[in-house]
Every structure is written in structure tokens, then in C-alpha cells.
Amino acid sequence: MTKQQANWSPYDNNGGTCVAIAGADYCVIAADTRMSSGYNILTRDYSKIIQLADKSVMASSGFQADVRALQKVLASRHLLYQHQHNKQMSCPAMAQLLSNTLYYKRFFPYYAFNVLGGLDNEGKGCVFTYDAVGSYERVGYSSQGSGSTLITPFLDNQLKSPSPLLLPAKDAVTPLSEAEAIDLVKTCFASATERDIYTGDKLEIIVLNASGIRQEYMELRKD
């Protein structure tokens, strides 16, 4: 009798894709609303985006049970911060908090792939991208989740400077207007939906700017 391997896993992958793009005075955060398990669709209408603070919005793909637990921990920590400091957390502060929270569970990680988007203290758009254990970086745009391998090369081509070797990109912000960024995001998801089976159903877009927060939906392929 051959040695039996453990075949129960505490994790599951519910699929989905998230994207965030930072502009000069706005930030666009988007995610699809499909939740799946294996070859099945669990629901077509699940939001992966949560507003953590006035100017911080997080989108997470991966294992949604872990994502939900992570969201609750962050919301609770933000409430404590508000009581202690009498103000909302800034986006860079929230970014650090998220990193620490993820690393806290370094040896039994949250199976969550996050992008944090918002406005920094100067009102400029900021996007922070994470791995599952909290390593993070401020960037001009990012994509996580099952469709990220399809979307990131397209965003690199449209937004990135020609080569990091020739011209290091100092500015972590894209030169696009808000409308152009939204158009780009819609195109990214329509294309990713064509080729990734875990992405589809509906696209939820959140736009943060000086006038506040706005939500938009777009239909995606349902097959």
C-alpha cells in the first residue's frame, strides 16, 4: 500500500480578476462579479470590492472566505484608528496596515490577492499591489487574479514607459484622463473574459476622485 498524501486543503480558489489604475487626481478600481469553484459558478453577483476608508478602496481575488475575514479585520482596525486619532486613515497608512495584517499570518496565509486603490494625502491617485503574504509596492496600475496574466501585458504596453532600462519611470501615476482610464479598464475585462473561464458575468467599477466616490457596472459574457 503506497503512502497516502493529505488530500484535504483548507483553501479553495473562487477565481476572478481585479484591476486598479491611478491617475493624476483620480483612481479607478475594478473587479468582475463572478464567484466560482472548480468548473461551477457559485454566483454571478458577488462584489470583491470594499471601501475601507474615505479614500481607500480594496479589491481582492482568491479565496473569498479569507478575503471576507481580511476585510473584517481591516474594517475593525480602521474603526479603532478613528477612535484613537479622530480622523480617517490615509491610503498610504491603510497600505501599510494591510501589509502588516497579511504578514501576521505568514505561516497560514490569507489566500487573497489584493490591490488597494485610493487618493494619497496630496489628492493624487495611488495604487498599491500585494502578494498573499504582504509584500507591497506603490505602482501606477496593477492587476491581480486569474485574468491578471492576460491583462498585465496589455496595460504594460499601453501605460508603461518603453523600458525600465532606458527610462526609469519615476512617476507612479498614468497620464490618462479619467474617461480614458475607464475605457481602458472596460476593454481589459471584455478581453480577459473572452479567454479566461473564471472571469465574466458583470464588471464593477469604482471611481474615487476629489468629488467623492462613484460606482458603475458593465455586463460581461456569461459563458
Place this chain on the structure above:
Amino acid sequence: MIREAMEMPPKGGFSFDLCKRNDMLVKKGLKEPSFLKTGTTIVGLIFKDGVILGADTRATEGPIVADKNCEKIHYMAPNIYCCGAGTAADTEAVTDMVSSQLKLHRYHTGRESRVVTALSLLKSHLFSYQGYVSAALVLGGVDVTGPHLHTIYPHGSTDTLPFATMGSGSLAAMAVFESKYREGLTRDEGVKLVSEAICSGIFNDLGSGSNVDICVITQGEKEYLRNHMLPNPRTYISEKGYSFSKKTEVLRTKITPLREMVEVIEGGDAMEE
């Protein structure tokens, strides 16, 4: 003498020669190459005048869609068609092979092919490969003995049924058939039911998607309805379009002349030495 004996052609069936070497490579950490599987929802049903086959058109490689509009209903004979699920290469190869065999058989016998002939050829081939040819088929056609519908599993077992579904979307499609199938459906009712079953697979199974292909076979006539339904158009096309002006940048250019291969001897009689 011994050398000649070793060079005899293989007798068919699965050759286990490389298994030991493959196991050794996997132990050393080599990742086995993945196959292009068709995910798939394929169905068939018998109606009043014959057989209707249906299939989706998505081919997947793991979580990625490799082909958005592939053809899963394969030609076997003028009166017999076969839907294939499983490894795409296997379904193509096995249906092509049996289709050729049927043609030769038609020349030999001078008669129209029978569905049971295709069935026997397919099942004996799949059985001799012990399930390693990963092809799950829905075979349907109309011959002198009437309409026939069969399912064939990768290990070589078969079933004869009035309605059948195979592939990862088979449960979604079968749910529709079990609710709505009855004997003696008309052609239009049959096509509508098959489309509904395939759509159920397309929308509820992630391994199936895109369009619906249908094939209606009746006595002496067949109708191949490629892309009968297109329920999944692209949802957003940017009006302004995108340009891809950034080319791969040249970092460095270095030209290395190849060494002269031929020695050219000036004048004289080079050939004479």
C-alpha cells in the same frame, strides 16, 4: 537474425516502453505536458424522423480558452456524425481514423455504413488503449435499420440511449433533457431542446462556452448547422481603439561576420592538385 526480429512493427494497443522512463523523469521534477481538453458539453437525442446532435464550441487549456469557436461535431459517414469530448487530439484522431475505415468498408461492401459498425470500431480501438486515449463520444446516425444514438466512454464501454450528454457540462445538459424530453419530438422541437441543453452547459459550466453547433440527421438527409446560435457576443468594444506603437527597443547592436567557409584560390588551377 536477432536484429531482424527486433525490428518487427508493433502489433497495436498501448506501448508501455516509455512508462518507466516517464516515471523517473516525474520523480526528478519534470512537469508532464498538459493536454488541450475540450471542457465541453455534447448532447444527442432521437426524435421522430432521426437523430439530432449538439455541441458547444469552446476548447480549453486549463483555465484559458484556447479556441473560442472549435468544431466538436465530427463527420464519420454521410449518414453518421460523432460529437467528441475529452482530449482534442484524441477525439480528432479517433474519429478521423474510424471515418477512413468506414469509407473503405463502404467500398468493400457496396452499402451505406451502419451506426453499429462505427460503434464497434470505436469501442474496440478505445478498449485496446485501456483508457489512455481520452475520448468520450456521442455517436449518432440514421441507417437502414433506423435512427441510432450511442455514448462511448474512454475505456471502451458503450450505451444505447434515446437521449445522451457527455463532457464537463453533461450534468447541466442532462438536467434539461430529463425535464423536457419526450418521445416523438418534431424536428423544430428537437432542435430547440438540444439548443436549450447546450446553452445550459454553456452558461452553467465553465469548461463550455461560446456558440451552439447542431447536426440534424434523417433518412437520406443531413443538415450541419454550424453556429446555429451565437448567444455570447463580445460585450464591449472601445470606440477609439488602441494602437500598439511601442516596439521592442534595441539595446545593443553587434555584427559578427561568419568565418569564411570556402577558401578562394586566386587564379591557377585549383582543381588540379
